Amino acid sequence: QVQLQESGPGLVKPSQTLSLTCTVSGGSINSNSYYWNWIRQSAGKGLEWIGRLYSFGSTIYNPSLKSRVTVSVDMSKNQFSLVLRSVTAADTAVYYCARGTVAGGIFRYYFDSWGQGTLVTVSS
Amino acid sequence: QSLLTQPPSASGTPGQRVTISCSGSRSNIGSYTVTWYQQLPGTAPKLLIYSSDQRPSGVPDRFSAYKSGTSASLAISGLQSDDEADYYCATWDDSLSGLYVFGTGTKVTVL
Numbered sequence: 001q002v003q004l005q006e007s008g009p010g011l012v013k014p015s016q017t018l019s020l021t022c023t024v025s026g027g028s029i030n031s032n033s034y035y036w037n038w039i040r041q042s043a044g045k046g047l048e049w050i051g052r053l054y055s056f057g058s059t060i061y062n063p064s065l066k067s068r069v070t071v072s073v074d075m076s077k078n079q080f081s082l083v084l085r086s087v088t089a090a091d092t093a094v095y096y097c098a099r100g101t102v103a104g105g106i107f108r109y110y111f112d113s114w115g116q117g118t119l120v121t122v123s124s
Numbered sequence: 125q126s127l128l129t130q131p132p133s134a135s136g137t138p139g140q141r142v143t144i145s146c147s148g149s150r151s152n153i154g155s156y157t158v159t160w161y162q163q164l165p166g167t168a169p170k171l172l173i174y175s176s177d178q179r180p181s182g183v184p185d186r187f188s189a190y191k192s193g194t195s196a197s198l199a200i201s202g203l204q205s206d207d208e209a210d211y212y213c214a215t216w217d218d219s220l221s222g223l224y225v226f227g228t229g230t231k232v233t234v235l
C-alpha cells in the first residue's frame with residue numbers, strides 16, 4: 001500500500017518561497033502508471049489543485065498559480081517537491097500531495113492516495 | 125470561483141437518503157468522468173467514487189453516483205452518523221490550458 005507524507009516548514013514569511021517535499025513509500029515514484037499532484041486547502045475553504053508531475057518531470061500547473069509554482073522530482077529519494085514563490089497570506093493553507101493513475105496511456109482524473117497534509121502559514 | 129457548483133449543505137436523519145448535486149459545464153463534467161471525495165473532519169480527502177459511478181474497494185454500496193450531461197450527483201442511502209463530512213466532486217477541465225477542478229463542497233450533517 002503506497003503512502004505519501006508531506007514535509008517542510010510550517011511558517012514562511014511573506015514574499016519568500018514555500019518549499020515542501022512529498023515522500024512516497026510502498027511504491028516507486030518512477031512509474032508510468034502514476035502521476036503526482038499537489039493540492040491545497042485554505043482554512044474553511046475548498047480544495048485547490050496546484051499542479052502535477054508525470055514521468056521524468058513532465059508538469060502541468062493550475063493557470064492561476066503557474067507563474068509562481070514549480071513541481072520537481074527526486075527519483076533517488078522517491079520524492080517530489082513543490083516550490084511556491086513570492087507567497088502572501090492568501091497562500092496559507094494545508095498542503096496535500098496525492099497520487100493519480102495513468103491507465104492505457106490515459107490520465108485517470110482521480111486521486112487514490114493522499115498524504116495527511118501539512119499546514120503552512122504565511123506570516124511575518 | 126469554482127467551475128463546479130455544489131450546495132453548501134445537506135442533512136438528514138439516520139437511515140435517510142441524502143443527495144448532493146454537482147453542476148459543471150461542457151468543458152469539465154460534460155467531457156470527463158467525475159470523482160467524489162469524502163473529507164472527514166481534520167483528515168485528508170478520501171476517494172469515494174471514481175469514473176463517475178465506480179466505488180473503490182472498501183467503500184460501502186450505500187454510496188452511489190451518476191453523471192448526466194454537465195451535472196453529477198452523489199447519493200448516500202441509509203445515512204449513518206459517521207457519514208457526517210464534507211463531500212467534493214472533481215474532474216478535469218480543459219478550458220485555458222487545462223486544470224483539475226474541485227467542487228465547492230457540501231457539508232453533510234446527520235441530524
